[in-house]
Amino acid sequence: MTDRPWWKTALGVVFTAVMLFPVYWMVNVSLTDASDLRRSSPSWFPADPTFEGYTAAFSQQLPSLGTSLGIGLGCVALTVAIAAPAAYALAILNLKGGRSLNFLLLVAQMIPAVVMAMGFYAIYVRLGLLNSVWGLIVADSTVAVPFAVLLYSTFMAGIPRELVHAARMDGASAWGTFTKVVLPLCRNSTLTVALFAFLWAWSDFIFASTLSRSGEYIPITLGIYQYIGNNTTQWNAIMATAVIASLPAAILLVVAQRYVAAGVTAGAVKD
Amino acid sequence: MTTTSVHRTGRASDGAAGPRPAAPAPERRARKRAPGSASTWTAIGFAAPLLAYLAVFYAYPLWRNIELSLHDYTVRSFVLGDPAFVGFEKYAEVFTANAFPTALVNTALFTLVSIAFQYAIGLGLARFFHANFRLSAVLRALFLVPWLLPLIVSSSTWAWMLNSDHGIVNSVVQAFGGEQINWLTSPDTALTAVIIANIWLGIPFNLVILHAGLQQIPGEVYEAAALDGASPRQQFWRITFPLLRPVSAITLLLGFIYTLKVVDVIWIMTTGGPGNASLTLAVWSYREAFGTGQPDFSPAAAIGNLLIVIALVFGFIHVRMQRSWEKS
Structure with missing residues (x-):
């Protein structure tokens, strides 16, 4: 570990290139002319790049991108609003039955999304919530809430008790302690939770394809899916949309990599 | 052990390792002040x-789902809300359906083969990246x-790469003198194709968790072993592998539970076909409920509940294992 051999770096680059080949291919196809895509041996490089795929994607999918952005942000807000106070009750206020609640949250994460989708469908049919953005926000948040509570409460359990007691001694209410002392300390957990709540809602396909199939506002994942179903000849436009849909993940990985890593390892208590 | 690494990467202000969320209660109970009803209500x-x-x-x-599986819901009764109660008839229908044995075997193959490869490749890569070399953190x-991309993005990319006539994979196969493989449209290869895509999707998760696990094995152990003349191979099998066992078990169990419920990848690439060739239980449930023009919620709910039972059995094993490690 003391010497840093170059061959390892070279090998690492090769591994990464192999792993990311599908991502490269998506970009390559998105820049290829539609007629060239029909050739039997596809071109390895976008020698003659065309942006017709992106033009088509932007002209047709812009509303879906907006919808997905709204759903993602709504899901973040709902998740944090429910999970943070609950974690405070569990980790700091010693909620009675906290152990059972933690257990329930672990179990909740094991329920297949398709089952939840059916349940939500049956309920939304009655309530007229099918094809509504609000309905999708709620459904998408079910993936993030148990994860968020567990992540928050793990962190909060590590906050020194003295800090909390000092705030209470100074006459702060439980709510004041929560908003002025505990929440600011939890900034990193909040960022991790927000990041994952957003990405999961943005990427969701199952809830979108079941609860919002014929809505006026469809999320981008469903936009891509309907694209595939409608015109199988325009794969450059499909892949261009896919590239655009991948941007949030790419941006978040660059600017918030540390929180991504934190979330994946917390994934060991997630699903 | 995996959650403590969250603190490290998440930079907890006090740097203390919190207890695992599965069972933080006992520690707190011990520290608890005199019980006051006011604080109980606040909590x-x-x-x-x-x-x-x-x-x-x-x-x-979930309750609605159980109810769906015990009644005979048709599109009409779904809207009107007057389905006939049929008890476990729908479950019997599912168990005796022609698709059931196929879906069960496919589910087993899909989950077990996927997680075996994900784990093996993930562990290999974790070992490789464990040594600090230039660019290792960036790479x-x-x-x-792949883990962060929306599943529709990665699945449709794989579908296009595996396209029979214009896909890059077949282009490479044919360049080496092979024959065109109808990856997604032949019943012989459809399951293999979705498993390949799913392995690719799961590698990042396995890599990150196992890498975090490796970081927690103290370096002195290896130094001592090296002094005693243990070869790198012996070090791996005698030290790394046994010490990584708890992390490995959790990774595999979570991988299993997660892979069991996969719908998106298979549905987008093959819709479970051709025929039932790549049909798993989860995809079957999705297909019955939402995949055809004729929604059939009752059997779909029955299959879904069966999935929950399988997931719960393994979930309980997971919780059990976590508890027993906390004690030891």
């Missing part, structure tokens, strides 16, 4: 939104990309 107040949320958006949909971060 319930803070937890109330979550409790209401779980009741309305978890328990109720490791890039490995996360």
Whole structure:
């Protein structure tokens, strides 16, 4: 570990290139002319790049991108609003039955999304919530809430008790302690939770394809899916949309990599 | 052990390792002050939104799902709300359906083959990236990309790469003198194709968790072994592998539970076909309920409940294992 051999770096680059080949291919196809895509041996490089795929994607999918952005942000807000106070009750206020609640949250994460989708469908049919953005926000948040509570409460359990007691001694209410002392300390957990709540809602396909199939506002994942179903000849436009849909993940990985890593390892208590 | 690494990466202000969320209660109970009813109510107040949320958006949909599986719902009765109660008839229908044995075997193959390869490749890569070399952190971060992409994006990319006539995979196969393989449209290869895509999707998760696990094995252990003349191979099998066992077990179990419920990848690439060639239980449930023009919610709900039971059995094993390690 003391010497840093170059061959390892070279090998690492090769591994990464192999792993990311599908991502490269998506970009390559998105820049290829539609007629060239029909050739039997596809071109390895976008020698003659065309942006017709992106033009088509932007002209047709812009509303879906907006919808997905709204759903993602709504899901973040709902998740944090429910999970943070609950974690405070569990980790700091010693909620009675906290152990059972933690257990329930672990179990909740094991329920297949398709089952939840059916349940939500049956309920939304009655309530007229099918094809509504609000309905999708709620459904998408079910993936993030148990994860968020567990992540928050793990962190909060590590906050020194003295800090909390000092705030209470100074006459702060439980709510004041929560908003002025505990929440600011939890900034990193909040960022991790927000990041994952957003990405999961943005990427969701199952809830979108079941609860919002014929809505006026469809999320981008469903936009891509309907694209595939409608015109199988325009794969450059499909892949261009896919590239655009991948941007949030790419941006978040660059600017918030540390929180991504934190979330994946917390994934060991997630699903 | 994996959650403590969250603190490290998440930079907890005090740097203390918190207990695992599965069982933080005992420690707290010991420290507890005199019980006051006021604080009890405060705690319930803070937890109330979550409790209401779980009741309305978890328990109720699940209850509806059980109800769906015990009645004979048609499109008409779904809207009118007057289905006939049929008991476990729908479950019997599912168990005797022609698709059932196929779906069961496919589910087993899909999950077990996927997680075996994900784990083996993930562990190999974790070992490789464990040594600090130039760019190792950057490259490791890039490995996360597949995990972060929306599944529709990666699945449709794989579908196009595996396209029979215009896909890059067949182009390479044919360049080496092979024959065109109808990856997604032949019943012989459809399951293999979705498994390949799914292995690719799961590698980042395995890599990151196992890498975090490797970081927690103290370096002195290896130094001592090296002094005693242990070869790198012996070090791996005698030290790394046994010490990594708890992390490995959790990774594999979570991988299993997660892979069991995969719908998106298979549905987008093959819709479970051709015929039932790549049909798993989860995809079958999705197909019955939403995949055809004729929604058939009752059998779909029955299959879904069966999936929950399987997931719960393994979930309990998971919780059990976590508890026993905490004690030891």
